[in-house]
Amino acid sequence: MQFHLNGFQPGDPEIADPAERIQASxxxxxxxxxxxxxxxxxxxxxxxxxAQLAQFPDIKTCIVEQKPSRLxxxxxxxxxxxxxxxxxxxxxxxxxxxxxxxxNETTFWKPDERTPEKIIRSGRVQxxxxxxxxxPHVILNQARIHDGFLDVMRKAPAKLEPHYSRRLxxxxxxxxxxxTDHAVTVRIERVDxxxxxxxxxxxxxxxxGCDGARSTVRKSIGRELHGDSANHAWGxxxxxxxxxxxxxxxxxxxxxxxxxxxxxxxxxxxxMVRLYVELAKLDVGERVASRNITAExxxxxxxxxxxxxxxxxxxxxxxxxxxxxxxxxxxxxxxPEAEIDTRLPRIFxxxxxxxxxxxxxxxxxxxxxxxxxNLGWKLAAVLQKKSAPTLLHSYSAERQAVAKELxxxxxxxxxxxxxxxxVGGADAAKTQDYFVKHGRYTAxxxxxxxxxxxxxxxxxxxxxxxxxxxxxxxxxxxxxxxxAKPVHLGHAGQADGRFRIYAFSPAENPAASGSAIRALCNFxxxxxxxxxxxxxxxxxxxxxxxxxxxxxxxxxxxxxxEATPPMLLPSKGRYGLYDYEKMFCPxxxxxxxxxxxxxxxxxxxxxxxxxxxxxxATVLPLDDFAALASYFDAFMLPVS
Numbered sequence: 001m002q003f004h005l006n007g008f009q010p011g012d013p014e015i016a017d018p019a020e021r022i023q024a025s026x027x028x029x030x031x032x033x034x035x036x037x038x039x040x041x042x043x044x045x046x047x048x049x050x051a052q053l054a055q056f057p058d059i060k061t062c063i064v065e066q067k068p069s070r071l072x073x074x075x076x077x078x079x080x081x082x083x084x085x086x087x088x089x090x091x092x093x094x095x096x097x098x099x100x101x102x103x104n105e106t107t108f109w110k111p112d113e114r115t116p117e118k119i120i121r122s123g124r125v126q127x128x129x130x131x132x133x134x135x136p137h138v139i140l141n142q143a144r145i146h147d148g149f150l151d152v153m154r155k156a157p158a159k160l161e162p163h164y165s166r167r168l169x170x171x172x173x174x175x176x177x178x179x180t181d182h183a184v185t186v187r188i189e190r191v192d193x194x195x196x197x198x199x200x201x202x203x204x205x206x207x208x209g210c211d212g213a214r215s216t217v218r219k220s221i222g223r224e225l226h227g228d229s230a231n232h233a234w235g236x237x238x239x240x241x242x243x244x245x246x247x248x249x250x251x252x253x254x255x256x257x258x259x260x261x262x263x264x265x266x267x268x269x270x271x272m273v274r275l276y277v278e279l280a281k282l283d284v285g286e287r288v289a290s291r292n293i294t295a296e297x298x299x300x301x302x303x304x305x306x307x308x309x310x311x312x313x314x315x316x317x318x319x320x321x322x323x324x325x326x327x328x329x330x331x332x333x334x335x336p337e338a339e340i341d342t343r344l345p346r347i348f349x350x351x352x353x354x355x356x357x358x359x360x361x362x363x364x365x366x367x368x369x370x371x372x373x374n375l376g377w378k379l380a381a382v383l384q385k386k387s388a389p390t391l392l393h394s395y396s397a398e399r400q401a402v403a404k405e406l407x408x409x410x411x412x413x414x415x416x417x418x419x420x421x422x423v424g425g426a427d428a429a430k431t432q433d434y435f436v437k438h439g440r441y442t443a444x445x446x447x448x449x450x451x452x453x454x455x456x457x458x459x460x461x462x463x464x465x466x467x468x469x470x471x472x473x474x475x476x477x478x479x480x481x482x483x484a485k486p487v488h489l490g491h492a493g494q495a496d497g498r499f500r501i502y503a504f505s506p507a508e509n510p511a512a513s514g515s516a517i518r519a520l521c522n523f524x525x526x527x528x529x530x531x532x533x534x535x536x537x538x539x540x541x542x543x544x545x546x547x548x549x550x551x552x553x554x555x556x557x558x559x560x561x562e563a564t565p566p567m568l569l570p571s572k573g574r575y576g577l578y579d580y581e582k583m584f585c586p587x588x589x590x591x592x593x594x595x596x597x598x599x600x601x602x603x604x605x606x607x608x609x610x611x612x613x614x615x616x617a618t619v620l621p622l623d624d625f626a627a628l629a630s631y632f633d634a635f636m637l638p639v640s
Contacts, residue, residue, distance in 0.1 A: 052376030074142020082444030456618030
């Protein structure tokens, strides 16, 4: 998909008239006086959270933003494979795939040994290892990601729109409030024309600060970002340019002999590129603003690094100069570590409000959205009284540990890119080796949650070696039994707050009276200890809280869907219609056997329990009904 040929234009490129691409957005009128969740900030984290909570019409959510309208030109652009998996759960991955630039290969350039003032290509690698994800690493303007979430919010049951031109003044938590009370009082000032200075008050059960690195919410709970700067200034700009550099449409890392490094990121539309240009080493305590760096300075530096190739910039869509820094706060909620056993969290922070990264590892926006995906389903579970409020402690515990690991990686990667910091200049071989070795970090698939109430022990990991407990559920191609459609197994996991149980059958006939799959279905349908019976409202669909899926070893034509257990062909909705999309078989025609691909024990089979944010919660034997019940009993509340 090509666009931006005659100049950069924000908005939906499928709309021919650029003037019509920028449509008004946002809620009109005053903010509500009382909500379940108030989200402060319409960045990637805030919109991810809002889009998740908008799926629940019984949860009253409000999102406010100081800016006057939706974002049109964003700073972030890299979208990791894992984030694409999440976008599919939200329902807009296809739009992103169509519009984005796909990063297929990364090239590396170094000084020519014979003429060091010139650069030569030193290597080329596949950007993402084979089989890591069904989705690619792509590049797309952050503003278009925002548009995707805003569209999800508008179409969701709650029909949520942001309230723009609202600046957070302060917030206060009533320490005497009960667990279900609207304990947080928030004051917001309007900054839109005609309403300047008007103060609105909102009472909320929970507040989530997604308001950036200078977060007012973070400051209000006494948290600080800790870390240091690498004392390097970099310039970044999106440009339309004419060049004879041959790898301009590849992600390219260029290290020169004397002028530092340049990272080229091809952008969507086929013409625009992003340049990350190493500028200067800063003195201790020096801020980049003191250098008075201009766009012309950034371009000139890029031109020197690219020699002998030329670069003629025709248009700058956006540019900035920044300092590299990695900073992290010690906790992502308002409960001190010493008070976890006696106090429940009311205020949370996510994204740049609690961790900041250098842009070149492509982690900032991606990690921020994963923060919100982790928190969203937990807030929904507590507000809908499916889980006790103590579940909310797990957000900070899980995401702060992940952020620390990623910041450590980002600090090392940023140091490697900053060639000026290395004695002897650039080391292209080391750079390429590090990039390949740590590809799973940049793909977003390295997150591994530790054992907890939500993440089980590894006692039965051998039953499904490819579904590692604590990591994201690694999808695989399958054939849907009901209609022989090739699908991806993981795509059953939508952002709807439900747990999934994937039951992998032994090689036996699953329809037989004594089969392991039938025994599991009977337990889930009939037993008092069944988590489906214990936690699903009687008025709701049988899969409304825990969604059971089955995967068989047979070819799909060898099974009779009418002979399978009724639990796998559930009756749902007002008319009691059957759901034919619960059962799957290996895709033998394409050579994709999910049992082989994911190391499933063919003789024993197993259950793989997956959390609402697509992470593997536990792996259990098919007949370990007690362990299955115990897992959910640890954090869920029975229906009354």
